[in-house]
Amino acid sequence: MPFPTGREATVAFVVPYFDDGLAWRREYLRLTLASLERQSDTSWCAYLVDDASPAHGTREFLDHLAATVSGTVTVLHAQRNAGAGQARNLAIEAAHRDGHPLVAYLDADDLAHPNRVAAVRALFAAEPELDFAYNDIEFIDERGRPWAREGLLPGLRMLDEQQRLPKLRGRERWIEQAVERDNIAIPSAMNLRTELARRVPFPAKPFCEDVATLFRYLGSGAAIDHVPGIPSGYRVPREGGSASRRQSGGVDAFNRMRCANEREGLEEAIACAVSRGAADEQTGRAVLCRYLIRIGRTVTADGSPDLGRAQLRQARDLDPKTFAEHATAVERAETEADRAAP
CATH class of the missing domain: 3.90.550.10 (Spore Coat Polysaccharide Biosynthesis Protein SpsA; Chain A)
Known part of the structure; x- marks a missing residue:
């Protein structure tokens, strides 16, 4: 047309x-x-x-x-x-x-x-x-x-x-x-x-x-x-720095909203792709796992290391196999140390 x-x-x-x-x-x-x-x-x-x-x-x-x-x-x-x-x-x-x-x-x-x-x-x-x-x-x-x-x-x-x-x-x-x-x-x-x-x-x-x-x-x-x-x-x-960060309450608050809001959007995207037959549930889980690894690294570099480690732990718990394939040795060791901590 x-x-x-x-x-x-x-x-x-x-x-x-x-x-x-x-x-x-x-x-x-x-x-x-x-x-x-x-x-x-x-x-x-x-x-x-x-x-x-x-x-x-x-x-x-x-x-x-x-x-x-x-x-x-x-x-x-x-x-x-x-x-x-x-x-x-x-x-x-x-x-x-x-x-x-x-x-x-x-x-x-x-x-x-x-x-x-x-x-x-x-x-x-x-x-x-x-x-x-x-x-x-x-x-x-x-x-x-x-x-x-x-x-x-x-x-x-x-x-x-x-x-x-x-x-x-x-x-x-x-x-x-x-x-x-x-x-x-x-x-x-x-x-x-x-x-x-x-x-x-x-x-x-x-x-x-x-x-x-x-x-x-x-x-x-x-x-x-x-x-x-x-x-x-x-x-x-x-x-003056980032207006979004100031309005959200600082770097950590902004990054927490970032992780939550982006993840919600990605989960909707995965659900849509699965419903269209463009992906299966396993692929969607692996994509979300890899996203959590990536966003964990991103917010760590942005000044929120605790939040970054939390994203990595979620990735490990969601899909241990994909996490083992795509996380670095340091990231795998840190999440294991977190698991072992009292």
Whole structure:
């Protein structure tokens, strides 16, 4: 079937926004929308979703800002503060109602590459069966300056390293995503069919809902590809650290939510794959075991070693054979020592 042309080929950007009164939030949002105004292909619109912001004057600010952008920006308002994932779901439904077949996520402090719309439209036109496409990212600071790799936090260096691995293409790539890579794409680098986004909505989770949803996209059998040459600007401030970590209560609290929310998404992806006949129960158990090994290593490197060991113990108890095959000698020894401890 030929790819839609004209208005129906418009890429609908989904931009969740939360305003707690910090001045930089509004300035970053202006820059985010300015990156859409610089698109080489003007076949885009945007849905800007206010996640029930508590700051005074947010509604008026967003309405005024939307009216000044040289493009169609629709402002939506969530009834209650429920996180970025639920805000995105509101925009996805609006994009569906308005007849847009493609959505592209863009967080309110990140930047879209000037050729993102053109490249995304071209890729989906060339691959009629494609469901999901991701692009690379570039780390930028609060002033828009690029980060040197050695200055990034361990978790971000890992993301940078993993995006240099061979790209995931085709169907049934959910196992590789789960066991080999911490994450292939932040939300601001995700582009997909609106139908897939509706069928697999974001969960009502405050943190790491993006990775959980990515697991579910791929576990549903979605066809994936990579869009080259259009890295999104991923804003990482040099001062103040991660906003998600601060809001969750610190590194350990964030990583605990991360482990719980991601695991839930992966378990749903495994159940979907099993129900489709793409995997059996044993394969699903082995994938979850290997994921637990990987996430244990990840959170340990991120400053939560006790939590990391707990993930390894869960992996060992879940599937001892797979754990023995994929854990290191040190990891096997540590879990045995934990088992023997009084």
